[in-house]
Amino acid sequence: MILSKGSEIVPISIAMCTYNGAKYIDEQLETILAQDYPLHEIIVVDDRSSDHTFKILEDWQGKYPSLFKLYLNEENLGFDKNFEKAISLCSGDLIAIADQDDVWMKDKLSSLVELFADQHVTLAHGASITLKNGNLHHFSGQLKRYKLFEGSDSRKLFLLNQLSGHNIMFRKSILQQAIPIPDFMPYDWWLALNATTLGEIKAVKRYLVHHRKHGDNAFFSKKRIKNPLTLLSRLLLFKQIQNLSSESRLFLDEFIAHAQQHEQAPTSKIDWHFFKFLINHSKIIFGHKKRLFPAFTFLTNSIKFAK
Structure with a gap:
C-alpha cells in the first residue's frame, strides 16, 4: 500500500x-x-x-x-x-x-x-x-x-x-x-x-x-537501427491495448482509417484528408509542444505528417 x-x-x-x-x-x-x-x-x-x-x-x-x-x-x-x-x-x-x-x-x-x-x-x-x-x-x-x-x-x-x-x-x-x-x-x-x-x-x-548525449549512446548513436514500424503498424498495435476508453478507441479507429489511406497516397503530395484530420485534432496531437504561435506549430506539423 x-x-x-x-x-x-x-x-x-x-x-x-x-x-x-x-x-x-x-x-x-x-x-x-x-x-x-x-x-x-x-x-x-x-x-x-x-x-x-x-x-x-x-x-x-x-x-x-x-x-x-x-x-x-x-x-x-x-x-x-x-x-x-x-x-x-x-x-x-x-x-x-x-x-x-x-x-x-x-x-x-x-x-x-x-x-x-x-x-x-x-x-x-x-x-x-x-x-x-x-x-x-x-x-x-x-x-x-x-x-x-x-x-x-x-x-x-x-x-x-x-x-x-x-x-x-x-x-x-x-x-x-x-x-x-x-x-x-x-x-x-x-x-x-x-x-x-x-x-x-x-x-x-x-x-x-x-x-x-554522446556518439556511443544507444539512442543517439548513428549506428542505431531504424525502427521498421510505420505509423499505421504502430496504431494497429495500440489498438491491442486493453482498457482503452471508448473515446480513445473511437479516435484510434478514425486515426487508423486515415493512416491506411495515407500509406497508399503519393509520397510527393500532401494527403489533404489526413491533413484535415490532423489539423482538426492538433490540440490533442501536438498540444504538448511549447511555441510562441501555437496555431503555426499546429499547421506546420499537420503538413509534415500529411506528406
Whole structure:
C-alpha cells in the first residue's frame, strides 16, 4: 500500500540496461546510490557488452551484494527488449528506469514517489536536460520545449511518444497488462500508453536527470537501427491495448482509417484528408509542444505528417 509522504517506505526497484557503458557507468551508479530515498534493489541486465562494463558491475555488486542483481544475456536483445527483461525481473512495488550513462539529481526518487500517494497514479515522470561533452545545454531542456504529459488521455500519445524512459517511475502492477511489449515498440511509449488506461500519469516539473548525449549512446548513436514500424503498424498495435476508453478507441479507429489511406497516397503530395484530420485534432496531437504561435506549430506539423 502506498501511503502519504512521511509514512512507510515503498520498495523501489531500479531497472538498468547496459551495453558497452564502461566510460560513464560508475558516475551514474554513484548518483543512484546517493539518492535521498532508500533503494530496494538495482536490477542490471547487460546485453553482451564487448568492453569491461560487466566487470565494473561485478565490482559494484561485490561492494553492495544485497542491493545489486546482475544478469548477462546469452545473446544481444537490443535496447527495448533488454529493458523489457530488466523491468520483468524487478520485485519492487515501484520501478524506476535508469540509463547507464546519465546523472541523477539526489532527490529524483523521492520527488517522484510522492506522486504515488494518489492511488490513481500509475506512472510519474520528471524532466531531463541534455548533458553533452560535460556541459548542460539548457536550451535543450524539456521544460523549455514541452509541456510534460499529465492525465489519462491516451489520444495524446498515439502519434508521438512524449515520455522518456530515463525519466519515468511506474507501478509494477501495470506490467500485468503491458508485458509482453511488441517487437520494435519503444518500451517507454508502450508503458506510458498502458498507464493511461489503468489510471493517470503525473509529472514533476523540475529537472531530475542530466541526460548524457554522446556518439556511443544507444539512442543517439548513428549506428542505431531504424525502427521498421510505420505509423499505421504502430496504431494497429495500440489498438491491442486493453482498457482503452471508448473515446480513445473511437479516435484510434478514425486515426487508423486515415493512416491506411495515407500509406497508399503519393509520397510527393500532401494527403489533404489526413491533413484535415490532423489539423482538426492538433490540440490533442501536438498540444504538448511549447511555441510562441501555437496555431503555426499546429499547421506546420499537420503538413509534415500529411506528406
